[in-house]
Amino acid sequence: MTEHERRVKAEQRERFDFAVIASWLQPGEHVLDLGCGDGRLLRYLDETRDVTGYGVEIDPESVLACIRNGVDVIQMNIESGLLGFEDHSFDRAIISQALQTMHTTERILTEMLRVAAEAVVSFPNFAYRSNRAAIAAGHMPVSEDLPYDWFDTPNVRFFTIVDFEDLCGRLGIEIRERLAFDEAGREVADDSNLNGSLAFYRLGRRS
Template sequence: MSFQRYDYDVIANWIEPGERVLDLGCGDGSLLRHLTEVRQVRGYGVENDPERIVACVRNGINVIQINLDQGLAGFDDGFFDHVIMSLSLQAMHNTQGILKEMLRVGREAVVSFPNFAYWRHRQSILNGHMPVSKNLPHQWYNTPNVRFFTIADFDDLCVQEGIAIHERLAFDEDRIIVDEPNFMASVALYRLGRQVGC
């Protein structure tokens, strides 16, 4: 089982059949297609890359072209059950803003991201090079990533921003990591909500 499939299955388990779902940075729409097939969601994708938008249309996905760093002003408060950002948060300039927007337009947010504190990444840096892996496939000079953060960093940000962590899973490939996830896990998945009273 590849990481991507595992990521999709975890997200699908957090979503009830028939929910309204918004997938931010949806790529070719394959996650939304999966959720439509297994959970019969009513979904929309948001993407800024023209080639990926064409791929979404080919996959039968309703897609809207938006620059996510400018927010989600076109969407009503609480319109979606879940707003998803899978492996794209590290490419956002306005990290705090997009998290707030996700929880404004959705009842819950689901985010996944590569953990830059993963032991193999640390080893790469000790060897004098930026990490390159399946979850970080680009070289330092052509990476779309603009934020380099860890599971511990994200936990701290959630506390600072008043974001409730409903569930967190950390894993390396398809193995769930329970002990020392900030060191042993390559990717983290979070199910987030608003703090009570926010």
């Protein structure tokens, strides 16, 4: 796959990801987007759901891109927690296809549900059938949702739908809704850990 083809496919997948997340939000919600990159998700949510909120990003160039995109952004390292944000100050905290690039997974999930009534998480499922086939053939997988070669990937955590749900259980996090889709964008109902390439979750604090 050429770099141009990779970029086009990534943009198409990104728009799909944004649309799924937007479908869970109500107009006018106050949201926090963690690892927001250049702010495109927040701009999309503002345009489609009239949300307010902030992006959080550590990379200086991405912070500047957020500003150019008209997105309110705070430069900070979310690995260290969300100090400065009060409890229950947002309707939703979102981390879109970035949790796998983080080291402090448990802290991030816990902090999301401290500052927001609900967390929205999306991530690529490492146990997807084509990823399993690649590993069985002796290679690290490269796919629509894991588009990087092993030597240049930003991902530091490779986990599955089952792994993620096990972690939620250990942390006392309630899974309120899950959606899984294959690489063609079709919703998966049967054995999502095998047939789902991309997973989306609505999470809440267990009462």
